[in-house]
Amino acid sequence: MILSKTPIGYVLIVCIVLLSVIACTEKGPPEISIKWPQMLVEGDSGAAFMVIFNKGKGSDTLKGCTVKEYTQLTCELHDIVKGRMQLVRDFEVPAGETLELKPGGRHLMLFGLPENLQGEITIVLHFEKTGDVPVKTGVVR
């Protein structure tokens, strides 16, 4: 092939290959599932942990959370950076990967919990592509 023997032709072929690799990384919808949710409560705030699986072929992004039973509650996405807790805008969940929300790392933070909260609450995760995913969470004091 004459095209591959010229420098421009070579660059073109490299570009076409790179573009198809990029296009192939998003070749389907995400498939989100949640396991082992748990919430530790202290006073009126709680930290929620769980494992988020994405078995799909597309990535997704967790944009926020709310609580079904207590709509006035604040639910935030937090990360621990250099030993300090920080509010973050979103959590990426790449295709085929797992996002662990665990103590000492990324977690959900709830503020304004009722004093006598016991049993279970439903945290609703808001994903960019998947939409709302409700997660029933046990409460540990």
Ligand SMILES: [Cu+2]
């Ligand atoms: Cu936090």
